[in-house]
Amino acid sequence: MHEIAKEKIPFVTREMVEEIEKKYPTPFHIYDEKGIRQNARRLKEAFAWNKGFKEFFAVKATPNPFIIKILKEEGCGVDCASIQELYLAEAVGMGEGDIMFSSNETPAGEFTKARQLGAYINLDDITMIDFLDKECGIPETVFCRFNPGGFYNVSNGIMDNPGDSKCGMTRHQIADAFRRLKGLGVKKFGIHAFLCSGAVTNDYYPMLAKDLFQLAVELKEETDADICYINLSGGVGIPYRPGVKACDIMKIGEGVRAAYEEVITPAGMEVAIFTELGRFMLAPYGHLIVKAIHEKHIYKEYIGVNACAANLMRPAMYGAYHHITVLGKEDAEPDHKYDVVGNLCENNDKFAIDRDLPRIDMGDYLCIHDTGAHGFAMGYNYNGMLRSAELLLREDGEVQLIRRAETAKDYFATFDFCDVMKNAGYKK
Ligand SMILES: *Cc1c(COP(=O)(O)O)cnc(C)c1O
Numbered sequence: 001m002h003e004i005a006k007e008k009i010p011f012v013t014r015e016m017v018e019e020i021e022k023k024y025p026t027p028f029h030i031y032d033e034k035g036i037r038q039n040a041r042r043l044k045e046a047f048a049w050n051k052g053f054k055e056f057f058a059v060k061a062t063p064n065p066f067i068i069k070i071l072k073e074e075g076c077g078v079d080c081a082s083i084q085e086l087y088l089a090e091a092v093g094m095g096e097g098d099i100m101f102s103s104n105e106t107p108a109g110e111f112t113k114a115r116q117l118g119a120y121i122n123l124d125d126i127t128m129i130d131f132l133d134k135e136c137g138i139p140e141t142v143f144c145r146f147n148p149g150g151f152y153n154v155s156n157g158i159m160d161n162p163g164d165s166k167c168g169m170t171r172h173q174i175a176d177a178f179r180r181l182k183g184l185g186v187k188k189f190g191i192h193a194f195l196c197s198g199a200v201t202n203d204y205y206p207m208l209a210k211d212l213f214q215l216a217v218e219l220k221e222e223t224d225a226d227i228c229y230i231n232l233s234g235g236v237g238i239p240y241r242p243g244v245k246a247c248d249i250m251k252i253g254e255g256v257r258a259a260y261e262e263v264i265t266p267a268g269m270e271v272a273i274f275t276e277l278g279r280f281m282l283a284p285y286g287h288l289i290v291k292a293i294h295e296k297h298i299y300k301e302y303i304g305v306n307a308c309a310a311n312l313m314r315p316a317m318y319g320a321y322h323h324i325t326v327l328g329k330e331d332a333e334p335d336h337k338y339d340v341v342g343n344l345c346e347n348n349d350k351f352a353i354d355r356d357l358p359r360i361d362m363g364d365y366l367c368i369h370d371t372g373a374h375g376f377a378m379g380y381n382y383n384g385m386l387r388s389a390e391l392l393l394r395e396d397g398e399v400q401l402i403r404r405a406e407t408a409k410d411y412f413a414t415f416d417f418c419d420v421m422k423n424a425g426y427k428k
Pocket residue numbers: 058060061079102194197198233234235236276277278279280373
């Protein structure tokens with residue numbers, strides 16, 4: 001389970017995709033219910049020592065109600081940052097205590113909605129106290145988001161740059177915020193911080209936890225606030241490349257426990273640990289399945305597929321690596337070097353560059369791995385491209401359509417212009 005995988009094994013086969021495509025044409029994102037549930041259960045087990053532990057899945061990673069419902073059944077809540085995400089949470093039946101509202105630059109009206117749903121309010125800045133108070137009053141429980149500034153060095157090369165992040169309050173401000181909130185009647189406090197993204201290490205959460213535990217002890221002394229919750233937020237990464245070792249969530253849970261016993265217990269405190277994992281919860285349990293439809297031989301070898309960066313933006317946006325398996329050729333020699341590209345008029349529309357793959361024939365299905373989080377969600381409509389369907393491979397092996405593909409009509413739906421647009425749609 002935690003050994004280093006030399007190859008990544010898709011949860012679908014060529015035969016399965018051929019069968020699925022009879023009903024739901026490629027491209028599509030497909031999610032693995034079994035994998036999602038098993039992983040959610042491991043997380044819960046890793047933190048079972050902590051009374052009150054709860055994962056609030058970061059909705060932005062995979063905003064599909066069918067997926068969020070599965071996570072809800074596994075005991076997860078949600079982390080929302082916009083009113084649309086709050087509606088999603090409401091639609092799935094998330095209630096009192098199930099929602100963390102970790103917004104920033106919050107527009108008017110969203111705190112009101114969050115409070116109506118019984119969400120925890122997580123303030124990104126000290127100026128949000130007055131904003132919240134004026135809009136809908138101050139609840140009994142409030143979280144404040146902390147930003148320590150500078151660089152956050154976790155371990156061998158894994159670091160991030162909170163000093164350059166727009167989110168959170170300074171050390172000085174968070175103490176001030178706690179005093180002010182206390183004066184406004186807040187009874188229970190939470191501390192939240194997101195200091196390192198995509199950390200593929202067992203050290204990040206324990207290190208962050210220790211820092212936040214120490215901060216909690218200090219803030220209690222300085223402000224006498226009753227600190228009940230520590231929210232470690234997201235950031236635990238996954239191995240996108242084969243040969244990289246996955247995080248061991250049991251070790252992570254134990255590491256956080258050690259920090260808890262070192263800092264929180266001697267201070268006579270008790271806090272519930274919250275997490276807002278997105279990538280870790282879902283990324284490995286989603287694939288984008290595409291079909292090779294053109295090949296091109298110029299200065300390099302290109303394989304054109306029937307999807308593009310609009311379906312998966314991470315490679316184009318961050319140069320992110322997503323592993324590719326040519327379905328049915330899992331055991332073939334990777335003796336060809338290809339750029340695997342989409343059809344945007346943008347040269348960064350490449351799912352892979354100089355990738356060693358087996359020979360690809362037209363009609364081959366390519367499985368692009370680890371698209372379950374921040375995959376479909378980041379989709380867009382540039383060049384008039386449409387977002388694909390999302391499918392769920394259920395535990396019983398059935399395939400369920402959990403979001404249909406966009407159509408030309410959807411693309412034009414916000415115009416009231418002419419019948420060509422209203423009746424748009426390519427008929428095969
Ligand atoms: C994006 C985000 C997360 C999830 O991040 P991952 O890297 O997917 O774990 C959690 N909390 C907040 C506030 C976020 O913005």
